[in-house]
Amino acid sequence: MAKTILILGACGQIGTELTLALRGIHGPEAVVASDIREGDSELMGSGPFEILDATDADAMEEVVVHYEVDEIYLMAAMLSATAEKFPDRAWNLNMNTLFNVLKLARENKISKIFWPSSIAVFGGTTPKEDTPQSTVMEPSTVYGISKQSGERWCAYYHRKFGVDVRSLRYPGLISWKTQPGGGTTDYAVEIFHEALKNGTYTSFLDRDTRLPMMYMDDAIRATIELMRADAEALSIRSSYNLQAMTFSPEELAEAIRREIPDFRIEYAPDFRQEIADSWPSRIDDSQAREDWGWQPEYDLQKTTATMLAELRAQAG
Ligand SMILES: NC(=O)c1ccc[n+]([C@@H]2O[C@H](COP(=O)([O-])OP(=O)(O)OC[C@H]3O[C@@H](n4cnc5c(N)ncnc54)[C@H](O)[C@@H]3O)[C@@H](O)[C@H]2O)c1
Numbered sequence: 001m002a003k004t005i006l007i008l009g010a011c012g013q014i015g016t017e018l019t020l021a022l023r024g025i026h027g028p029e030a031v032v033a034s035d036i037r038e039g040d041s042e043l044m045g046s047g048p049f050e051i052l053d054a055t056d057a058d059a060m061e062e063v064v065v066h067y068e069v070d071e072i073y074l075m076a077a078m079l080s081a082t083a084e085k086f087p088d089r090a091w092n093l094n095m096n097t098l099f100n101v102l103k104l105a106r107e108n109k110i111s112k113i114f115w116p117s118s119i120a121v122f123g124g125t126t127p128k129e130d131t132p133q134s135t136v137m138e139p140s141t142v143y144g145i146s147k148q149s150g151e152r153w154c155a156y157y158h159r160k161f162g163v164d165v166r167s168l169r170y171p172g173l174i175s176w177k178t179q180p181g182g183g184t185t186d187y188a189v190e191i192f193h194e195a196l197k198n199g200t201y202t203s204f205l206d207r208d209t210r211l212p213m214m215y216m217d218d219a220i221r222a223t224i225e226l227m228r229a230d231a232e233a234l235s236i237r238s239s240y241n242l243q244a245m246t247f248s249p250e251e252l253a254e255a256i257r258r259e260i261p262d263f264r265i266e267y268a269p270d271f272r273q274e275i276a277d278s279w280p281s282r283i284d285d286s287q288a289r290e291d292w293g294w295q296p297e298y299d300l301q302k303t304t305a306t307m308l309a310e311l312r313a314q315a316g
Contacts, residue, residue, distance in 0.1 A: 005031045006069040008054040009076030011039030016178040021220045023047050032067050054097040064109055073114040074101050080120050081272050082182035083143040094146035105163040113165040114227055117151050117239035119212055120144035124278045131280040133241045133287045140278045151238040158237035166226050167239035174303055175216035176310040184275045188213055192307045195256050200264040204272050207250040210281040214244035215298035229292035243283040244296035255304040
C-alpha cells in the first residue's frame with residue numbers, strides 16, 4: 001500500500017506550498033489537504049481536500065482511516081500576533097491539535113509526524129546572537145509558550161512511546177503565493193506587496209529590529225529533507241534550530257531599493273514590537289547541518305529579487 005500524507009491546516013501560508021510540493025513528489029492522490037476553510041484554486045484543484053477541524057480527534061481519525069493515512073503534517077495553529085489577542089483559543093488550538101496527532105501515532109494509527117515550532121520558543125533572557133540549540137528559553141508570548149510546551153511533548157512522546165515526530169523552529173517566512181496568517185514577521189511579506197502597489201510601506205516593526213527570516217522554498221525543502229532523513233541520524237526530537245538570513249526592516253528596504261530605487265519606508269511600531277524584541281536575531285543551526293545536511297539557498301538579495309519578480313508575474 002502506497003503511503004498517504006495528510007496535511008492539517010493546508011490552506012495557510014506554509015500548508016499551501018507544502019501540499020503542492022508534496023503532491024509534486026508523491027503524486028496528487030497521495031497527499032490529502034485539509035483545513036476548516038477552502039484554500040486557493042491551485043491548491044483546491046491539485047488533489048483531494050477535506051474540511052477537517054484538527055481539534056476534533058474523532059473526525060481526524062475518520063479521515064486517517066478513510067485515506068489510510070500514514071504521515072501527518074500539522075500546520076494548523078494560531079500565530080504569534082493573533083494569539084496575543086485570543087490567548088485561550090490559541091492555547092486550545094495549538095496544544096489540542098498536537099495531542100490529537102501524537103495520540104494517533106502512539107496508537108500506531110500513523111507512523112510519522114511533522115509539527116512546526118518557531119523562534120518564538122525563545123524569550124528575552126535567551127542569547128540573541130547565534131542562539132544555541134539548547135539554551136535559556138523563557139518565552140513571553142502565548143504562542144511561544146504553546147510552542148515550547150509542544151516541543152517538550154514531542155520529545156516526551158518520542159522517548160516514552162517511540163513516536164517518530166520531527167520538528168523545525170521556523171524563523172519568519174517570506175512567500176508570495178499565500179498571505180501570512182497573523183505573525184510578528186508578516187511585515188516582511190506585506191512590504192513587497194506595498195512596494196509594488198504604492199512604492200511606500202509603513203512598518204509595524206522598528207527600523208533596526210533584526211530577526212531571523214527564511215524564503216519559503218528553503219522552508220519547504222528543509223521540511224521535506226528532515227522528514228526524509230534516517231531516523232537514527234536525528235539527535236533532536238524537540239525541534240531543530242534553523243537559520244537562513246537575518247535582517248531588519250531598514251536592511252530589507254535597502255534591498256528593495258536596489259530593485260525599486262524610489263521605494264520609501266516609514267516606521268510606526270505597534271504591539272508586535274514587544275514580541276519581536278523578545279526574539280533572537282540569529283540562530284545557530286549547526287545541529288541541523290550536522291544531522292541531516294541543512295543548507296539554505298536564499299539570502300536577502302535573492303529573496304528580494306525573487307519576491308518582486310513573482311509578484312510582478314502574478315499581477316500580470
Ligand atoms: N509563517 C511563519 O512565518 C511561521 C513561522 C514559525 C512557525 N510557523 C508555524 O507553522 C505552522 C503553519 O503556519 P502558517 O504560517 O502556514 O499559518 P497560517 O495561519 O497561514 O495557516 C494556518 C492554517 O490553519 C487553519 N486552521 C486554523 N484552525 C484550524 C483547525 N481547528 N483545524 C484545521 N485547520 C485550522 C487556518 O484556516 C489556516 O489555513 C504553524 O504551526 C505556525 O506556528 C509559521
